[in-house]
Amino acid sequence: xxxxxxxxxxxxRGFKWGVAAAAPQIEGAARKDGKGESVWDxxxxxxxxxxxxxxxxxACDHYHRFASDFALMRDLGVRRYRLSLxxxxxxxNGDGAVNQAGIDFYHRLLDAxxxxxxxxxxxxxxxxxxxxxxxxxxxxxxRRTVDAFARYADVIVQAYGRRVKHWITxxxxxxxxxxxxxxxxxxxxxxxxxxVVNLTYHHALMAxxxxxRAVREYGGRGARVGLxxxxxxxxxxxxxxxxIAAAQKAFRELNYRSLDPxxxxxxxxxxxxxxxxxxxxxxxxxxxxxxxxxxxxGLNVYTGVYVRAGRGGRxxxxxxxxxxxxxxxxxxxxxxxxxxxxxxxxxxVYGADEIYITENGAGYDDVPNADGEIVDLHRRQYIRQCxxxxxxxxxxxxxxxxxxxxxxxxNFEWLDGYTKRFGLCYTDYATQRxxxxxxxxxxxxIMRTNSLV
Ligand code: PNW
Numbered sequence: 001x002x003x004x005x006x007x008x009x010x011x012x013r014g015f016k017w018g019v020a021a022a023a024p025q026i027e028g029a030a031r032k033d034g035k036g037e038s039v040w041d042x043x044x045x046x047x048x049x050x051x052x053x054x055x056x057x058x059a060c061d062h063y064h065r066f067a068s069d070f071a072l073m074r075d076l077g078v079r080r081y082r083l084s085l086x087x088x089x090x091x092x093n094g095d096g097a098v099n100q101a102g103i104d105f106y107h108r109l110l111d112a113x114x115x116x117x118x119x120x121x122x123x124x125x126x127x128x129x130x131x132x133x134x135x136x137x138x139x140x141x142x143r144r145t146v147d148a149f150a151r152y153a154d155v156i157v158q159a160y161g162r163r164v165k166h167w168i169t170x171x172x173x174x175x176x177x178x179x180x181x182x183x184x185x186x187x188x189x190x191x192x193x194x195x196v197v198n199l200t201y202h203h204a205l206m207a208x209x210x211x212x213r214a215v216r217e218y219g220g221r222g223a224r225v226g227l228x229x230x231x232x233x234x235x236x237x238x239x240x241x242x243x244i245a246a247a248q249k250a251f252r253e254l255n256y257r258s259l260d261p262x263x264x265x266x267x268x269x270x271x272x273x274x275x276x277x278x279x280x281x282x283x284x285x286x287x288x289x290x291x292x293x294x295x296x297x298g299l300n301v302y303t304g305v306y307v308r309a310g311r312g313g314r315x316x317x318x319x320x321x322x323x324x325x326x327x328x329x330x331x332x333x334x335x336x337x338x339x340x341x342x343x344x345x346x347x348x349v350y351g352a353d354e355i356y357i358t359e360n361g362a363g364y365d366d367v368p369n370a371d372g373e374i375v376d377l378h379r380r381q382y383i384r385q386c387x388x389x390x391x392x393x394x395x396x397x398x399x400x401x402x403x404x405x406x407x408x409x410x411n412f413e414w415l416d417g418y419t420k421r422f423g424l425c426y427t428d429y430a431t432q433r434x435x436x437x438x439x440x441x442x443x444x445x446i447m448r449t450n451s452l453v
Contacts, residue, residue: 009391009452016402017447018080018119019073019424020359022126022171024056025411027086029063033101036092038128039139040414043187054417060409061432066109070116072425072434073408076444080119082358082404083109084126084171087152094130095148103159110163121166121358121404123228124153124211127176127186134188140176140200149207153214161219168298168358169211172230173204173258185415194278201257202280208262209289216292227262228298228358231255231346233338234315235304242309250307250315251345263350265291296401297346298358301386303331304338327382329363329413329420336385340393343400354399359406360386363413363420366437374426374437383439387452405443409434 024040044055062069073081087094089102113120129139130148137144157167175186177200184191208227215225234250236243252260256274261267265287272279310316325334339360346352362382366374383405394400410423418429424440427433445453 008449009388011391011450011452012394013450015450016080016356017450018082018121018402018404019078019408020082020404020406021062021408021411022084022123023086023089024059024084024126024128025407025413026060026062026409028057028059028061030055030057032063033089033105034092034099035086035102036088036094036099037131038086038088039131039134039187040128041088042131042134043189046189049189050415051417051419054412056412058429059412060427060429063105065432067112069409069434070112070118072436073118074116076424076436076440077448078118078408078444079447080121080402080404081113081408082121082123082168084123084128085156086128087125088128088130090155091130091148091152092132094133094136094145095151098155103155106160110160114163119166120164121168122156122160122164123168123171124156125149125169125207126171129176129187139188140203141181141196143203143206146203146206146210150210150214153207153211154218157214157218157223161215161223165219165222165224167211167215167219167223167225168228169208169225170204171228171358172300173201173208174230177201177204178257194275198257198275198278198280202261202282202286205258205261205290206286209292212292212294213289224295226294226296226298226354226356228300229255229258230300230302231259231342233301233304233335233342233345234307234317235335235337235341237306237308237318242313243307245313246307246309246315247341248345248349249313250305250317251349253315254305259346259350261287261290263291263352296354296356297350297352298356299342299346300359300406301339301342301357302360302362303333304335304341306335327362327378327420328365329416329422332362334362334382334385336382336389339386339389343390343393343398344396347398352399354401356401357390357403359404361406361422361424363416363422365419366410366421366426368426368435372435374435376437376439379424379437380439380442383443384452387446391452 182197232254236247409425410421410427
């Protein structure tokens, strides 16, 4: 019998596939070789903050196991890896003395990646602020933290700029601004008002600007830099003009603290309307920094919120019914269409002209079966639906150039500790064995064929 032919669903030639992770979630070695304490190290030591009172001390022990981790990546055909550097390893006190052992560690790690022919995409900051900056200055509430970040960015781009060509300044500002200082659920865990939240956003945006500046100054030829944002993504209830128009308005309203100042280089009328009396009083020069031209926008896409055109065309946000499909990570409503609307709105509303999906995935409480296999059909299903929407998005002319799956392996999932696994590979924390799940082998085939298999 002839083998069946299936029409292929190919991605554009040269589409960049990869996997992602972050230093605090995988490295462990929290006190090793002169590393300083991070705000997450500190926070996790407060009882009751994190599920199971888990901490980041050991995590996946990637600090000692990176060579075998890269060998496994290579076996799976991974060609690009988005990782982050731990600021407290490089500058244990946030500013002040550079820790040479920290610099050397990432050189060894980059050597191993090079040997495995895996290209590094480095996030400068994935939430692990040196605790010293929190204690001394009030962390992101203070401009002194912006200055400290500027120095940190200079140090790392000078150290690694010859070998690293892809830089991401910050990961998801909302986590260390609104969720940390407004909701108060993440370190430093203080509930403050809108004025403080807006200020922390402003400082984060300025730090981003310094990251861009550092790459321009010290990154060398071919260096590229962008921000990774976790834009809230409105999905129009119907793909028809009035609802799409409502989604466009919603996109600005939902992201008025982040993308709006970033792309407009000022506080727009949308910002002023929504921030009201709590708007930041910016200083001269702040916006030159914030709106430094970047090379791309990174979007982390996990979920979305449905909107429709309400009265006067204003966006009306819809509540999810209680039984709406959700991953085991309960915030993760399964809304694959977000993968279409996120990039499309970033392009149509803000003119983003080169977009990477820097994270996408799903958190489940995976359990190996009797044969030791992890048959994660739910994760495979969701990622496949998302990639179908991404394919459609690219077909419609949106400039998405690459996709990084979160995450390479199960890791420290912040408030959820070691529950809610997002890995393509299962981490057995007792033995530190990594076991590729069904989804890992499936995703390997996607990367290999550059098409939706
Ligand atoms: C991201 N949401 O966080 C982070 O960048 C990762 O470090 C994290 O492990 C991963 O996604 C899974 O949580 C997010 O509510 C957390 O939309 C929450 C949301 C989005 C991203």
